[in-house]
Amino acid sequence: MDFKKYYPLIPMFIISVILLAVRLAAPELSQIVSLALFYVALGEAFNIFTGLTLYVCFGYVAFVALGMYGSGLALKYILATSNPPLVTTILFSFAVAGFFAFILALVVGSIGLRLRGAFFAIATVGLSEGLKNFIEGTGIWGGSSGLIIAGDLISSYGHETYVFVSTELADYLMFAVYVLSLLVMFLITKSRFGYGLTALKEDEDVANVMGVNTVRYKLMTFVISAALAGMIGATKMLKDLVIYPPQAFAISYTVEAIVITMLGGLGTVTGPVIGGLVYSILKYMLTVSFPGLQLLILAPVLIAVCVLFPYGIVGWVKRRFRGTLIDYLLV
Template identity: 30%
Template sequence: MKSSKILAMLVLLGVLVALPWIGGYATQRLMVEVFTLYAIALAWNLLAGYGGIVAVGQHVFIGIGAYSLFFLSTSFGLNPWLMLPAAVVITALFALLFALPMFRLRGAYFAVGTWVLAEITRIAVLNSDWLGAGAGMPLSTMMGITRWLRNAGIYWAALAVGVGSLGVVWWLLRGRLGLALLSVRDNEAAAAASGVNVLRTKVILWLVAAAITGLAGAVAYMNTLQVTPSASFSLNWTAAAIFIAVLGGIGTLEGPLIGVLVYFLLREMFSSYGSWYFIVLGCIAILTMLLAPGGAWSLLTRRRPLDPFGIRRMLS
C-alpha cells in the first residue's frame, strides 16, 4: 500500500477517534448508529454476497447479542464494556447451535427459516421473566459512569466494531476462506468437486456473520440503555441491512460503506416525512435492483475496475 494512502487512513482514523472532543452527544449517538448498522450490513452482505446465503432473520443475532450483554452486566453488576466479548461468544454459540438445522434448508427455505428462528426467539424472550419479558431490561450498570465517558465509551466501542468488522472481513476474504466462499457462491457442485468443504465453509461464514452482528447489536443497545424484545428482534434491522447492501453493491467489500452513507443521508434528510420516507426508500431499493443490480459500487467501477482493498488474486 502506498504511504500516502496509509497516511490518509491514519488521519481519518485519528479524526474519528477524537470525535468525542470535537462533536456533541447527538453526533456521537448518530455515529454509533452508523458504525453498528454498517457492521450489520457488512455481515448480511458477507452472507448473501459471498456465501449466497440469504438470512432474512439476521436480526436474531442483534437481539441475542444485546440481551447477552444486558443480562450479564445487569445481573452480576459487571462493566458492560467488558461484557462485549461475552456477547460475541454467546451469539456465536447460539449460531452454532442452530447452524445444523438451518443448513438443512436450502435457498428460500433457509431465508424463511432464519426469519422463523428470529420470531421464535423473540417470542421466547418475550415470555421470559428473567429477561424482563415484554418490558425488556435496563442497563443499570451505566448509572455510576459520567455522561461524557458513557457516550464517548460507547462511541469508541462502535468505532472499533465498524473498523474491526471491516478488518476481519477483509482478512477473511483475502485468505483461504475467501477463495472457498467465492467458489461456493458461484457453483456449489463444482466447488465440492474441487475439494471445497461446502457445508463447513458456510457454517464458518454463518458464525462470523453472527458474531459481528451480535457485537454490533450489543453496542447499538448500549447506546439506548434499554433493550426490549420487540425492538431488538425486529425485522427492521435486517431490512435496513439489506437496503444498505443492495444500494451499495452486494458481494463487494466497498458496497456497505457507500450504502450506509446513503442510508443515513436519506434518513437524516427525509425521516420527518414518516411513511413517505419508507415508501421512497423501498422505491430506491427496487430501482437499484432493476437498473443497477450491482449497486452503487458497480456504477463507479463500470468504466475502470477498482480494487481499493486488494482482495482479488492476480497472477503476475
C-alpha cells in the same frame, strides 16, 4: 511478503479516519455519526455472510437482539456480584454478547445450512419472531417489560461515567466493531478460505468437487457474521441502556441490512461502508423533514438499486473504471 494486496486498505482507512474525525471534531453531529456507524457495522457484518455466500438469513436481527440481551445480562450479573473496573465490565459484556449470537448461529446454521439457497432463507424467517415471542411468552430476561441496565451502571460507576458510556464510549465501541468487521471481511476475501467461498457462491456442487467442505464454509461465515452482529448489539445496548423485545427484534433491521449491502455492493468489502453512509444520511434527513415516514425510503431505494445498480454503488464504480487504479483499490 506481498504488501500489494493490502493496498485496498488505504481508502478504507481514509474513510474510517474521516468518520472518526467528524465524530471527534463535531459533537453536534454525534447523533448522525452514531447512526451511520451502526448501519455501516451492521451492513458489513451482514455482508460477511450474505455477500460471501449469497445466502440470506431473514432472522438476522435475532443476532443483534441476542447480543443486546447477552451484554445486558452480563452487565447485570457482573455488577451485582462484584465491582470491577469499567474496562473489564465492557469486555465481559462484549464477550458474552458475541458468544450468545455465536451459539445461536451455530445451532441454526448447523441445521439450516444443510438446506440450499432459498430454502435456508425461508427456514430462518421464523427465527427472530420465534425468539421474541419466546422471551415475551416465558417472561425470561425481563420478558415483555424489558431489560434495563441504566440503574446498575449508575449505582456502580456513578452518574458521570454512565453518561459518558452511553453518549461517548458507545460510539467509539461501535467504531471499533465496524473496523473489526471491515478487517475480517477484507482478510477473508484475500484468503484461501475466501477463494473457496467464491467457488461456493458461484456453484456449490462445483465447489464440492474441488474439495471445498461447503456446509462447514457456510457455517463458518455464518457464525463469524453472527458474532459480529452480537457485538453490534452489545454496543447498541450500551447506547440505549434498555431493551424491549419488539424494538430489539424489529424486522426492519434485517431489511435495512439487506438494503445497505445491496446499495453499496453485495460481496464487496467497501460496499456496506458506502451503502451504510448513504442510507443513514438519507434516513436521518428524512427523519428530520418527514418524521415517521423515514422507513418508507426502504422500499423505493431497494427497488431502485435492484433495477438500476444490481451490483451496488461500489460494483458500478468498479465496472465503470475497470482495469484502473480505482478498480484495484476499491474492493
